[in-house]
Amino acid sequence: MVKAFVTSVDVAQRAGVSRSAVSRTFTEGASVSPEVRRKVLQAAQELGYRVNRLAQGLNNSSSNLVGVVGANLSLPFMAKQLDMLSIGLLRRGLQCLLLNAADARSDIAPLIELIFEFRARAIVVLSGEPPMSIVDECLANGVKLIVINRQLARSDTDIILSDDIAGATLAAERLKAAGCRKVAVVTSGSGTPTQLRRCKAFSDVMTAAGTDIVVWHDGPTTYETGLKAARELLSDRQIDGAFCVTDIMAIGFLDGARNDMGRRVPEDLSVIGFDDIPQASWRSYELTTISQSFEVLTEAVLAALDHELGQSVITNVPVALIERSTVRR
Template structure:
């Protein structure tokens, strides 16, 4: 048998105080005499006692756990966002519980059921869309919901988006201003709201300019997708001289297809714009012009909103954060 875990009762006996006094000593803001607190802390240190926050949370209906529901956690942008979210949660005295899903709504539904089962206080959803009935179940169970780059109009949820449509419009304007006349859009087939909105903004700006664009869509939001799309687009007779890629990973693949497979010069023969500003975008081998996702602002807004949702259970809000265009060396200026 394993060694019995040190309990608050053990600390109380060694310190010569009540079990309640030990509980107060480890409760932020609780009133405990200075001498009593010192004896309790010394006893806890001697015994190696640690507060069981999970057990306390089950009693108080506040576990401090926040589910982070995400897919493609290995991608540079998603891993950066998860790192920022966990950092913000820890600073707020909460613990992030990562539930790794695929992109499907069904896997997100299963993840939310797991979050409810573990009595998490909140869920921050980065992937898929929860079914409306499941959303209602979460809210009835007191769980706060924050959706990042996802939409849900029900009360009790906060939707945080970035200005994807505006970025798509700006991407077209930049390529047109660079003198590109055969402009293309390279997109993943993942079909997320963010990718769709970037494409919508790009198409809108092209239509307003009276210019036709070439579109290519396939695969996940990966480097390989970009390599395949780039090879296909740049092998055409009407080869594009400007390409907007809806993610940086796709843009990196497109660039390598242009340079290594087709021996094209960037930006002299083809200009490329990405989206996300992942670490690789700033590498000298890419020096990619792109849009910077406000990762720190997204995380700060998401975690800070948990306080607002706890205070106002009927709160329903939508927040849109701006993105910044980062000019590097893949577009003529």
């Protein structure tokens, strides 16, 4: 038989006080006499009582929960982002309510509606784009909506964007400096706004410089997609540079180039990624990449929690070129 949780009624009976006195004791700022507080805390310790924060939140207009909606959570970039965000929320006394949008296809509305049922004080969207009806519902219910790397046609949500255009420009300039004459741009078939921005900005710089470019896009945003791109592209021996719009695809591309296509990196082929995931610095890759600060991104989300509801703040996460060993010097 499963033992039932100790309730506030049990604590009240042990302390010889009312249930409301127990509730006030564990409610920040509530009025309770020192003697009653002492009795309640002693009884709670003896019984092993813990406050039911979920029930407490449901009794209030909002809880200490922050809903986080994301897909592809196993990808290194998403995993690192979620790791740092959940730690940051805990340090603020908030809890992360994670909902995996992997099976939501393009419609994440049902997941966000589920978060409403928990009286979450804010919703952070890591993947996907919330429909405008959900934005309206967030405002109507006093729920802060924070969207990462999505630009909505509204001015009442907090938007956090990596500086994709600046990053892709840095990558293009670096491959130009390496003397690359024909360059491949590797993207997945997901068509996310982030990948599209990076691809276009990079292509614009290369086209303006008169550099031949080949744009390749197919499959999900995975290591295997990068591997496939290398096998399909590098039979063209004239390709001497590649910009992969995410590091995970760049790592797959590197393995395909070296192990399957017999290319020497960086002597025959220069490769740049984007994101600076932890694996990019591994000794087997030493990937030159565009870094966006996970710390700055996390702080931007936490700062957005304090913005007034309906106030829109667009935060750009700065980027930097991280030189390692996959581009000719």
